[in-house]
Amino acid sequence: MTRWLDDREIGAWMRLASILELLPGALESQLRRDSDLSHFEYWVLSMLSEAPDRTLRMSELASRTNATLPRLSHVVQRLEDRGFIARVSCPSDRRATNAQLTEAGWDKVVQAAPGHVDNVRDLVVDRLTPEELEQLTAIGDRLLDRLSPCTKAWVTEYRRPTR
Amino acid sequence: MTRWLDDREIGAWMRLASILELLPGALESQLRRDSDLSHFEYWVLSMLSEAPDRTLRMSELASRTNATLPRLSHVVQRLEDRGFIARVSCPSDRRATNAQLTEAGWDKVVQAAPGHVDNVRDLVVDRLTPEELEQLTAIGDRLLDRLSPCTKAWVTEYRRPTR
DNA sequence: AGCGGATAGTTGCCGCAACAACCAATGCCA
């Protein structure tokens, strides 16, 4: 017996579904235009830029970017071809691969970050009051509990490194 | 001078970005598995099923599904090949095309809807309290104001048709 | 009437994502 959505529930869901459809494109187009990066590529470079020694294992990088390993593998491949990342086989466990940000990759993030952050502010952060920002955080936690508990765990403890 | 994100802002943004990455996949996989439809295809069929005469102009359908016209055109093409939609050139304006849900298309929505709604409940609606649902609605409105005002207008006035 | 611009859609091409199949190294246990 299906419980259909009532008007309140539908309202919330349609808004979320619309955002799901619209926001990625808005993020992509700025990054593509200004830095020739996809949002996902930016995320990958950004995570590496904050990691100790600018290096992460593929599987760790995958979990921090919410990607599957095959997807990440392809993306890292392309970023390596462009000279932003180097792949180093891990000596202690030779199945594993470490992805390391190159100097050029670091420069790329540094160049891309300001425009991207401006865009995120313009599209999201600055649209919301501090209360709404907190509400969004709480709502996000609820949804991530179901979608991917380990993502939630990692996001919850995340602190921006001091630059 | 870029204003970087502080810890609260980053927290909210990372949660939203993660949801952007994870939720679409979770929606897709249920629909693909149970009904061999993408989430976007479902949305298209669903909008048609609620329209008068089960018919909408391509451009109107595009705006209700937050799609570009080229994208919609491709998708409708495939749905037509599968027998779920018929395209009829509009007599009053022969540039325009009307997309109409066929009987088979109607049956498809009817068959797919319960599982999809269950999934939406499981992933989103039932994870949130009534207050959070209202907060999500308000936050969604704020973001849609910037992302796509006409989408917001349409979503705001939307009411589920009585079945 | 007829020309120019705007509107409505379609088509072709390219790039990325999902999935499955695959390979290689490791750990475990007989």
Next chain:
DNA sequence: TGGCATTGGTTGTTGCGGCAACTATCCGCT
């Protein structure tokens, strides 16, 4: 130490989304 399941990644194929170019119709103006 040999066999086997597990883990960590990579590769190949397929299908969808985005963009740009194109066609066809309509509208306005002279």
